[in-house]
Amino acid sequence: MLYLVPTPIGNLKDITLRALEVLKDVDVILAEDTRTTSKLLNHYQISKPLSSYHQHNEHKIVDQLIQQLAAGKKMALVTDAGTPGISDPAFLLVRACVQNDIEVQSLPGATAFVPALVNSGLPTNSFCFEGFLPQKKGRHTTLENLKNERRTMIFYESPMRLVKTLNDLSQYFGAERRCCVSRELTKMFEENKRGTLQEVASYYEQKKVRGEIVIVVAGSA
CATH class of the missing domain: 3.30.950.10 (Tetrapyrrole methylase, C-terminal domain)
Incomplete structure (x- = not known):
């Protein structure tokens, strides 16, 4: 399962309860900038493995991520702010998930x-x-x-x-x-x-x- 999780565009309170539940539940969080995401996770006392996923490495690692998802891992994809895929990386991974029959859930939330x-x-x-x-x-x-x-x-x-x-x-x-x-x-x-x-x-x-x-x-x- 791949979850697309919107993150606050400014005020850290602008995150849904469901988003917090997903971030606590997944096996790994794919982050555009792990330093930025760490601040959000620390604020909500969430401790999960972080892995970089951004426009400079998405082509190189998408196949590897698909293999891990197909093997049963649950992943959340977040960007620095807002909804993944809106002028931010997500499309390549979502398309690959669709092509490989891996379920994708996009959570509603912040978009500038x-x-x-x-x-x-x-x-x-x-x-x-x-x-x-x-x-x-x-x-x-x-x-x-x-x-x-x-x-x-x-x-x-x-x-x-x-x-x-x-x-x-x-x-x-x-x-x-x-x-x-x-x-x-x-x-x-x-x-x-x-x-x-x-x-x-x-x-x-x-x-x-x-x-x-x-x-x-x-x-x-």
């Missing part, structure tokens, strides 16, 4: 884009999740293809590239397109900055930011 979307003030009845934009190759094509997207769009971004991405979105979508930037979600200094792409870009040009960032952009009218 959901609170960012619902508190943005932008339409939530129809939306598309784009994750991280390509940094170089394919960036122009992606933005050009999204220019006339009518659904609300959701992007992830890092602090160092936030202003560049807002300016790029402004260039392709128009400076007056409405948006909301959410950062430090569920933490003490949570911020949701709403306005036009131009206004929000100008705001963050004068401000040093940190933490994971979600950008929600209105669809084309």
